[in-house]
Amino acid sequence: MDEQKLSFRWCVLSLAVVNLFFGIIAKESIPPLFSEIRNQIFLSKVQMGTTIGVVSLAALFFAVFGGAFSDRFGSRLVFGGAVLIMAVSGAFRGFAGIAYEFIAMMFILGIGAAILGPSLLKALGTWFSSRQLAMANGILFQVWGSAAPWAWRRHQNISPRCAGGGGA
Numbered sequence: 001m002d003e004q005k006l007s008f009r010w011c012v013l014s015l016a017v018v019n020l021f022f023g024i025i026a027k028e029s030i031p032p033l034f035s036e037i038r039n040q041i042f043l044s045k046v047q048m049g050t051t052i053g054v055v056s057l058a059a060l061f062f063a064v065f066g067g068a069f070s071d072r073f074g075s076r077l078v079f080g081g082a083v084l085i086m087a088v089s090g091a092f093r094g095f096a097g098i099a100y101e102f103i104a105m106m107f108i109l110g111i112g113a114a115i116l117g118p119s120l121l122k123a124l125g126t127w128f129s130s131r132q133l134a135m136a137n138g139i140l141f142q143v144w145g146s147a148a149p150w151a152w153r154r155h156q157n158i159s160p161r162c163a164g165g166g167g168a
Contacts (some may be wrong), residue, residue: 012124013124026109027110042098055107086116089111107109115152
């Protein structure tokens, strides 16, 4: 590897970590706010459970495509597309007026997340030598494991209902 690529790879890892963190926050910010969301768009408990399940359902079907697209078109393009999908669907959740719109946005968010994972791993495999690839993946999975509890705790500070206080 040339010297410029060696120094730039840490920027790639930092970008991957930031995008992964906010992607997880977009998904994991929903459970702590269930009661408030249910009151706003009149979701049943089953529909609220479905909103979380459809993210995994999308990942089940689209993760393989994320890997294939990364191999075919390159991780940079696929990574950027996945981030765009997640950003747009995450933003449009706020405009959902009925349960099915909200569930559809969560499904689309899951498609973006499913495509994001393989493209991140491919990018790390491209930028890091086999000697440091495990460490780079370890950093990535550290964020993966720690972002969800952070999101839950953060929403407890925002909404008293999340902390079990009843709220307004």
